[in-house]
Amino acid sequence: MHVIHLSAECYPAAKAGGLGDVVGALPKYLNQLGETCEVLLPKYQTHWLDTQEYEVVWESSAPLGHEYFGFKILKEKTDKLGFSLYVIDIPGRFDRPGIYIDPWSGHGYWDEFERALTFQIAALEWIKARDGLPDIIHCHDHHTGLVPFMMKECPRFESMKGIPSIITVHNAEYHGWVNSEKASLIPPFNPGSYGLLDWDGQLNPLASALKCSWLISTVSQSYMDELGFQSNGLEALFVQEKGKSKGIVNGIDSEVWNPATDSLLDINYTPRGVKGGKKKNKAVLIERFKLNPELPTVAFIGRLVREKGADLLPDLIKAFMHGEHKVNFVLLGTGDPSLHEIFARMQGDHFGFFDATLEYNEKLAHEIYAGADFVLMPSRVEPCGLNQMYAMRYGTIPIVRSVGGLKDTVKDIDEGEGYGIRFDEFNLQEAEHAIVRAIQLYQDKEKFSKVVSRIIKLDYSWNSSAKEYITMYNELIEKT
Ligand code: GLC
Numbered sequence: 001m002h003v004i005h006l007s008a009e010c011y012p013a014a015k016a017g018g019l020g021d022v023v024g025a026l027p028k029y030l031n032q033l034g035e036t037c038e039v040l041l042p043k044y045q046t047h048w049l050d051t052q053e054y055e056v057v058w059e060s061s062a063p064l065g066h067e068y069f070g071f072k073i074l075k076e077k078t079d080k081l082g083f084s085l086y087v088i089d090i091p092g093r094f095d096r097p098g099i100y101i102d103p104w105s106g107h108g109y110w111d112e113f114e115r116a117l118t119f120q121i122a123a124l125e126w127i128k129a130r131d132g133l134p135d136i137i138h139c140h141d142h143h144t145g146l147v148p149f150m151m152k153e154c155p156r157f158e159s160m161k162g163i164p165s166i167i168t169v170h171n172a173e174y175h176g177w178v179n180s181e182k183a184s185l186i187p188p189f190n191p192g193s194y195g196l197l198d199w200d201g202q203l204n205p206l207a208s209a210l211k212c213s214w215l216i217s218t219v220s221q222s223y224m225d226e227l228g229f230q231s232n233g234l235e236a237l238f239v240q241e242k243g244k245s246k247g248i249v250n251g252i253d254s255e256v257w258n259p260a261t262d263s264l265l266d267i268n269y270t271p272r273g274v275k276g277g278k279k280k281n282k283a284v285l286i287e288r289f290k291l292n293p294e295l296p297t298v299a300f301i302g303r304l305v306r307e308k309g310a311d312l313l314p315d316l317i318k319a320f321m322h323g324e325h326k327v328n329f330v331l332l333g334t335g336d337p338s339l340h341e342i343f344a345r346m347q348g349d350h351f352g353f354f355d356a357t358l359e360y361n362e363k364l365a366h367e368i369y370a371g372a373d374f375v376l377m378p379s380r381v382e383p384c385g386l387n388q389m390y391a392m393r394y395g396t397i398p399i400v401r402s403v404g405g406l407k408d409t410v411k412d413i414d415e416g417e418g419y420g421i422r423f424d425e426f427n428l429q430e431a432e433h434a435i436v437r438a439i440q441l442y443q444d445k446e447k448f449s450k451v452v453s454r455i456i457k458l459d460y461s462w463n464s465s466a467k468e469y470i471t472m473y474n475e476l477i478e479k480t
């Protein structure tokens with residue numbers, strides 16, 4: 001089966017978050033199971049993309065409204081990622097360093113819609129021109145959300161009408177909506193179909209994908225259930241399209257995320273040597289951040305945004321600095337500039353208990369997974385969440401809010417043979433209580449090390465979820 005994935009991110013070529021991890025891993029696992037998956041990605045100016053060797057496979061131009069833009073399709077020569085990676089070079093749109101955000105201003109690019117649209121048009125132009133059409137077109141998030149509409153409604157892509165399209169929703173908080181006038185930039189279509197692009201008076205790429213794709217999948221079953229009452233305005237649409245929706249929990253790339261072989265770690269360890277291995281990694285972390293070696297260390301790794309509950313952290317951390325239960329906090333991530341300011345200030349105030357690294361740093365993330373005792377994810381919304389699975393793979397106990405994929409992957413230690421600590425409501429009291437439970441667990445050495453030994457052996461790799469995707473693909477192909 002030939003499947004083309006279209007995505008704005010793909011690790012290690014271009015990653016801003018979990019979407020990159022998933023698109024960098026799922027196609028590889030699908031290929032290991034005998035499928036033929038390829039990934040199409042914009043050619044940004046990231047370090048990885050700038051340092052590969054490519055073969056130019058196609059060069060053309062296409063209309064964007066009344067203008068034409070030129071583009072090239074380049075194939076990464078070696079297939080070293082476990083799949084063929086094709087990047088689309090669109091001068092003037094993607095020859096910039098940021099994926100979504102301009103690193104100089106900290107804001108999103110002004111032409112976000114045009115960038116995404118040129119990528120999608122160029123991708124369809126090339127797929128149409130290639131020898132043989134694919135069996136499935138698999139889109140990810142709103143950046144590729146107009147593809148199902150264009151395949152269905154634009155005469156220019158008439159030959160692709162019969163190919164099943166899938167939209168996987170990794171994050172329904174972002175829809176990519178713009179003023180409806182921008183519809184004139186899309187290749188011509190019957191104006192009577194405009195309704196398929198519209199949601200609430202705007203041109204909404206995610207809504208359009210939900211309406212036009214053959215199937216909607218999202219990255220956990222619980223998130224699928226939640227979208228019907230919490231999806232930033234698309235609730236009614238998710239309910240309406242429920243019949244063609246499916247939740248498949250993400251896996252992790254257990255080759256990249258393996259404490260025994262991880263090249264980003266200075267000290268590797270196996271499940272058998274987890275106790276000693278984590279102790280040494282913790283010592284490195286404690287030294288680096290000048291923390292108290294006697295205390296449990298709780299880490300937060302991720303985007304500093306509301307969705308991830310990052311705004312709860314300042315008060316939560318302060319509560320422990322002044323309270324009777326003591327704990328070290330380590331934070332790694334970037335996001336909301338006002339939170340950056342707060343954390344930078346707190347660092348000085350709570351030296352020895354709290355440290356924040358306000359940057360994107362893949363190596364440090366791996367080192368923190370290896371060296372921390374707990375990883376905290378107090379998310380308001382969490383479609384799947386990968387960090388809790390990375391943490392467990394490294395023998396680090398997750399403390400999570402019971403929401404979305406966190407609910408589906410972390411069993412509470414009180415449920416017997418559990419993996420982590422869960423709390424239900426998004427508020428300071430519950431999060432505080434969860435951390436107190438973590439401290440108590442840490443003090444019960446025997447129980448703590450049992451949980452660590454249990455979680456490091458769990459299998460969260462893509463193997464089983466990739467099989468579910470194949471079943472889903474086959475069901476769709478049968479409908480053609
Ligand atoms: C988004 C979601 C996250 C999910 C990831 C990959 O980043 O916020 O929960 O794990 O996509 O699907």
